[in-house]
Each structure stands twice: as structure tokens, then as C-alpha cells.
Amino acid sequence: MFSLLSSHKLILSVGTGGVGKTTVSASLAVAAAMAGKKVLVVTIDPSKRLKTALGLDDLGTDITKVNLEAKGELYASLLDPKKIFDSFIKKNAKNPELCEKIFANKLYQNISSLLAGSQEFTSLEFVLEAYESNRFDLIILDTPPSQHAIDFLRAPQRFYHLFDDKVVSWFQTNGDIGFLAKIVHSGTKKATAVLERLVGKGFLTEIYEFFSLVGSLAGTIQRRSIEAQNLLSSPEAAFCLVSSFDPIKTVEAKELYRLLKREGYSLRAVVMNRAFPFIENTDSMPKDFLAVYNDLAERFKEQKLLQRSMLEEIAGDVAYLSIPEQDFEISSLEALKTLSQSIFI
Secondary structure, eight states: OHHHHHSOSEEEEEOOTTSSHHHHHHHHHHHHHHTTOEEEEEESSOOHHHHHHTTOTTOOSSOEEEOOOSSSEEEEEEOOHHHHHHHHHHHHSSSHHHHHHHHHOHHHHHHHHHSTTHHHHHHHHHHHHHHHHTOOSEEEEEOOOOSOTHHHHHHHHHHHHHTOHHHHHHHHHOOOHHHHHHHHHSSOHHHHHHHHHHHOTTHHHHHHHHHHHTHHHHHHHHHHHHHHHHHHHSTTEEEEEEEESOHHHHHHHHHHHHHHHHTTOOEEEEEEEEEOOOOSOOTTSOHHHHHHHHHHHHHTHHHHHHHHHHHHHHTTSSEEEEEEOOSSOOOSHHHHHHHHHHHOO
8 A cells, every 4th residue: 555655646535425435535645644745635525523633624625734743744625616616717717707707607606516527527626736736745535425436537528528619619609599499498398497497587598698608718628627537547646446345335346446447547456444354363362252253253254255256356456455443433633543554554
């Protein structure tokens, strides 16, 4: 695992929700800082306990130094997709008037936080800026929670196609609201009703206005989408797949492992969280302790089968680590340090 921290400038922690991905990301960041790295950990939806541990309770999108005694330095940022999207518009709009018009558009007010891919795009835009700044030796991104990690990997392409020149220019040159109304109302009353509830009765005008306003930004959005995708695929980036010993989660982890390998991403580690501490050699155990251990091992035998199936899947292709279930809450930096030590024994 030390190789993972020392050989890359960006580590992306991926996996479905509920597997401890954010905790593992934070532990990796603490370990990197303890080893002398200047590291930034970026997260979007940490638990209350983990926010407290990293000092994120009052933290916004600003990058803030964490008070950690270490050889290196630890920084953290709690992502707010809406604020990042707004900041992106402010930075790239040609003038303040255009910026204000975009912010006032009802469609923008909804898609900046709800559009499929917007959360992923803003996460990558934030990381891309941090990467380009050269402020940090290492950036660790706790990828946004999603039902399927493919959503995160496909986000740059989705945004690229949404702001395709043909789409934007069509709205710019075919902005006749009467013409648009005929298309939308022709056999699509249900869709119309949904859109009207989303942005109001004037949604057709809002759609036309939105694409007219963002026309000048479309090229920049597409360029940043390409640059984000290139970073994900570059040797500088590595993926750490996090899962847990649950039958469904293990199946999902296998599918994601195959996807990452098939798509050519640099998957360097698989971490299985909350493991029962199986012991191979029990000969020296006291009898009373052995009886208790055997009872517990029997209860967790399914977990051992899941571990075996995961190891067979990766077949030594990447680093594998199982993290034992901890008997303490991860609610402080000291707890994160202890966890990081157990990861890197």
C-alpha cells in the first residue's frame, strides 16, 4: 500500500455506498501525511463522526489545513457541488452580466445540483484545479456516493455530449418558442408536465435561454471534461477499490474490478473492509480462547468464502488488503492514525 501512496499524485477511492470508503480514504491521507507527504483529501459526504475527526464540521469548499502532528501536512476539503459549479461559471463567464443571467435561469438552478453527472463533474473539476496548482504531493478523492461507480467514470463523457456544439447551436439558431412548443407538446404531455413542475410554466423559454447563455461556456466545459478524463486515465492517477464482506457488495466489487480493468484504468489496490481477523495457525492458543475463536470463526465462515472468491477474482493482479473490524469509533484524528497504522503494518 505504501507503493500506492508514493507512486501517484492522485488516488481515487471507488466503491458503492456503505463500505467505509470515506474512512479508508481519510486513513490513506493520514498515512501519507505521516510518511511526509503534503496531501489533500477531498470528500463529499462524510459521516458526522468522520467530519469531526477531520475537523470538517465548519468547513466549506475551501482547502483547509488539518491540525495533524506529522512529518508532512494534511489538508481537507468538503465538496459542495453547487458552489463549485457556481465558481466555475464565475471564473469562465465572459462578463458579470452573463454570469448573473446564468445564475438567474431556473434550469441552471436545477441542473447545477441535480443534473446527472453534475456532482461528478464538479468533483473532478475541483480535483483538476488542485492537481494543476502543484500545491500537493498527493490528492486523494473520495468519489461521490452513487449506485454504480460507472456513473462517476462516465461523467466527463456525459457532460461533453450535453454541451456538444450541435446541441448548443441548435438551441441558439432554433430558438422559436412556438416551434419548440409544437415538438414538446406533440405526444409528450407527461414529459411536459414533469418539466413544468421542475422549472415552471415557462420551461421552454428557460431551456432556450439556458443553452443560449451557456453557448460561450460550452467549449470550456467540453475542454475541462476531456482534461478530467485524461487525468483519470493518466499514469499519475490510481484507483483503490473499497468493498466489504457482504455478498451483494462483493459481487458489485467484482463487477467494478472488471470494469476498471477493461476500461484501462490503473487499479492498484482492492481493500475489503470490516474483516473478521481469521488466524491461520491456532496451535498456540489457550483452549478457552480457542473455543471462543472457533465459535466466532464458524459464524463468519461466509466471510472467509467471500474473501477467497475475491482473491480468486483478482488473482494477484493488484494489491489486496483486508481491514479488521475495529473496536473503536473513527471520531478523532488519533483514531484515524490508529486505523492507518493497522492498514500499513
